[in-house]
Each structure stands twice: as C-alpha cells, then as structure tokens.
Amino acid sequence: MSTHILRRTLIACGAAMLAAGPAFADEASSYPNKPVTIVVGYPAGGSTDLVGRLVANEIEKHLGQTVVIENLGGAGGAIGAQKVVNAKPDGYTLLVGANNEIAIANQINQSIKYKITDFTPIGVVAAQPMVLVASAKAGVKNTAEFVAAVKANPAKFSYGSSGVGTALHLAGEMMKDQGKINMQHVPYRGVPALTNDVLGNNIEYGVFVLSSGLPLIKAGKVTAIGTTEAKRYAATPDIPALAETAEFKNVDINSWFAMMGPAGMPAPVVAKIKAALDKTMAAPEFRKKMEDAGVQVMDSNIDAGKYINGEIGKYKQIIDAAKIEL
The missing domain is CATH 3.40.190.150 (Bordetella uptake gene, domain 1)
Structure with missing residues (x-):
C-alpha cells in the first residue's frame, strides 16, 4: 500500500470514529432507555x-x-x-x-x-458453599467415620455430582486430593437425578450446593458430613466445615x-x-x-x-x- 493510500485510509477511519463517538456517548448517557x-x-x-x-x-x-x-x-x-x-x-x-x-x-x-x-x-x-452428604447406605455420621470408611475400602465408594466439570465435581476432586482418599465420581444429568439416587441409596455420597442439600439434611434424609468453604458457614452453624479437620484443612471452594x-x-x-x-x-x-x-x-x-x-x-x-x- 502506498503512503498516499495509507494516509487516506487512516484519515477515513479517524473520521468514522469521530462521527460514531458522539452517538456512542449519547447512547451511553441515555442508558437504559x-x-x-x-x-x-x-x-x-x-x-x-x-x-x-x-x-x-x-x-x-x-x-x-x-x-x-x-x-x-x-x-x-x-x-x-x-x-x-x-x-x-x-x-x-x-x-x-x-x-x-x-x-x-x-x-x-x-x-x-x-x-x-x-x-x-x-x-x-x-x-454459597457446597456440602458433602452421606446416604443411609453409607452408614457414617461425621467426617472421621467418612474418612475411616473410605480409606479402609479404596475405590469401593462413589460420590455423585450434577455433572462432569461442575463446581460440585471440582469440590469432590479437591476433597479426594486433599484428603488422599480414593472414591469414584458418578456424574448425573443435574441435581434431581443425583438427589433421587442418594435418597434411593444407589450411591453412598453426594456433593450438593447448600441450598439444594439443606432441605434433605433438615428432613433427616441424608447426613451432612461437611461444607466446603474454609470456615463454617454462618447460616448453618451446626454443619462443620470440612476444613476443620486435619485431612481436609485446605479444602476451600464454593x-x-x-x-x-x-x-x-x-x-x-x-x-x-x-x-x-x-x-x-x-x-x-x-x-x-x-x-x-x-x-x-x-x-x-x-x-x-x-x-x-x-x-x-x-x-x-x-x-x-x-x-x-x-
């Protein structure tokens, strides 16, 4: 491209930007209309x-x-x-x-x-934090019992999430890595399917967002093992944070x-x-x-x-x- 043509192109682009500028500014100043x-x-x-x-x-x-x-x-x-x-x-x-x-x-x-x-x-x-819950099938009531059961039976137990790559899945994998435990991940097509299998005792553990898991916990249908933020959640002071234990002290995800x-x-x-x-x-x-x-x-x-x-x-x-x- 010659210098003359390049100069004309730049001038034209600059003129177009100047012309559009006031209109763009007016549109922003009147937002929302x-x-x-x-x-x-x-x-x-x-x-x-x-x-x-x-x-x-x-x-x-x-x-x-x-x-x-x-x-x-x-x-x-x-x-x-x-x-x-x-x-x-x-x-x-x-x-x-x-x-x-x-x-x-x-x-x-x-x-x-x-x-x-x-x-x-x-x-x-x-x-909101996520919460690890145990089904009746798992037969555990707290973090210590959960860790003992899973470590005594590597790869025997499974946990469910609402799908591969969801925050629930990542929370489960963080628990596995931090706690040096071996569980199989079972991905479900959403929370309703996961809930059905946890309540039906088709899977031992599930990871839920707290707002989905709390009604099940309050109804006594599942046991809360722990929430996933670094500190106990203010709205659920009776549910311990997993990070309160030595095994999961670095678990912090929401x-x-x-x-x-x-x-x-x-x-x-x-x-x-x-x-x-x-x-x-x-x-x-x-x-x-x-x-x-x-x-x-x-x-x-x-x-x-x-x-x-x-x-x-x-x-x-x-x-x-x-x-x-x-």
Whole structure:
C-alpha cells in the first residue's frame, strides 16, 4: 500500500470514529432507555435462576427500566453465556451466571470457545458453599467415620455430582486430593437425578450446593458430613466445615454467582449497572431472600475481574490434577 493510500485510509477511519463517538456517548448517557434482559443459562427453578430472578426484581427499581429474565438452558450454562458474549455490548443483554459456565466450562470442554476476556465483569453477587452428604447406605455420621470408611475400602465408594466439570465435581476432586482418599465420581444429568439416587441409596455420597442439600439434611434424609468453604458457614452453624479437620484443612471452594456483560461495554454503562447492582445487594429484602435460600450476598466492593481470575487459577489446579475433560 502506498503512503498516499495509507494516509487516506487512516484519515477515513479517524473520521468514522469521530462521527460514531458522539452517538456512542449519547447512547451511553441515555442508558437504559428500553428493557434490559438478564440471561440465565439454566431452566427455571435452579439456584442460578433463583439468584437471577431476585437480582432482576430488585435491580429494575434502581435502573428505572423493566428487567426480564431469559432462561436459555443447555451445556451447563454455556449456551446462555455464549449468547451474552455474542450480544451487542450496550448493556441491554447481561448474564447472571455461576462459576460453572463463567470460569470452569472452557477449561474442560474444547468446544466452548469463549474466554473470560470475552466478558465485562460487573459484580460478584453471591456465593454459597457446597456440602458433602452421606446416604443411609453409607452408614457414617461425621467426617472421621467418612474418612475411616473410605480409606479402609479404596475405590469401593462413589460420590455423585450434577455433572462432569461442575463446581460440585471440582469440590469432590479437591476433597479426594486433599484428603488422599480414593472414591469414584458418578456424574448425573443435574441435581434431581443425583438427589433421587442418594435418597434411593444407589450411591453412598453426594456433593450438593447448600441450598439444594439443606432441605434433605433438615428432613433427616441424608447426613451432612461437611461444607466446603474454609470456615463454617454462618447460616448453618451446626454443619462443620470440612476444613476443620486435619485431612481436609485446605479444602476451600464454593459456588458463586456473578453479573457479566459482553466485552467492550462503555465504561459509563458499566458504572450505571454496577451502581444499581450495589444498591440491589444492599437492599435488606434482597439480602433476606438470598439468605433464606442459603445463599450469602457478597461484598459489593470485591473487584469482580480479580476475584474471577483467582478462581480460574484454583479450578485449573483441580482440573489438571484430576485430568478432567469432556
């Protein structure tokens, strides 16, 4: 390309950017002037859907616009996440997603092409521990009995999760690695199938998010062995943390939920959404509904990008050690 042509091209590109700039700025300054869609990558009724709907119900008060939920299930949340990645980065299509589709799926499934850099992190909304439970078939009542039984019978017992590469699966593999125990992993197609087999005594152990496992524990249908965060969960003080024991002292993993947008969102739009999300997370009614569901609202001052990148590194260690892939 000649110098003359290159110069004309650069001038033309610059003119186009200048022409688009005011329109882009006007669009950002008037945000939001139409309904906002929050995509949830799961069918209605699950924990991510619950968080997404509670966020939508509250945040629309602070955005001054209708906020609607679009459930787009499939591929463990990845289909919904991909839609948001592909959306126009104008703030009208957002994701309320879990660590499964945001930070884990693309590490184990080569068919998932999006990366964390394809999102704009807005805020980490909430988190809850997972809980290891024992079925009646297992016949154990606490961590000491669990460890003794499993170590005495290597590879004899199994634990179930809601699927390969889910946070529940990674929690189970972290327990196995930290505790030097040998159990078989049985992946299920979602929590309902896992629940049926645990209650039916077809499998000895199961890993659940606390909000799914707690009703079973309270009803006496399963025995809680321990939760998976570093400290005992405030909402369930009677359930010990696995990390309270010597065998599992380094077990620290949870299930978290974050609001994300497509990469390239204008900073003023991100700031408006973040301000509305902060007010949502501070609202007493919102916090109570989340806590009643067994989910803890996070500190709104957490830097979502840094937090998620730290979690990605943690998951990579588990995935590599356990050789998890799809």
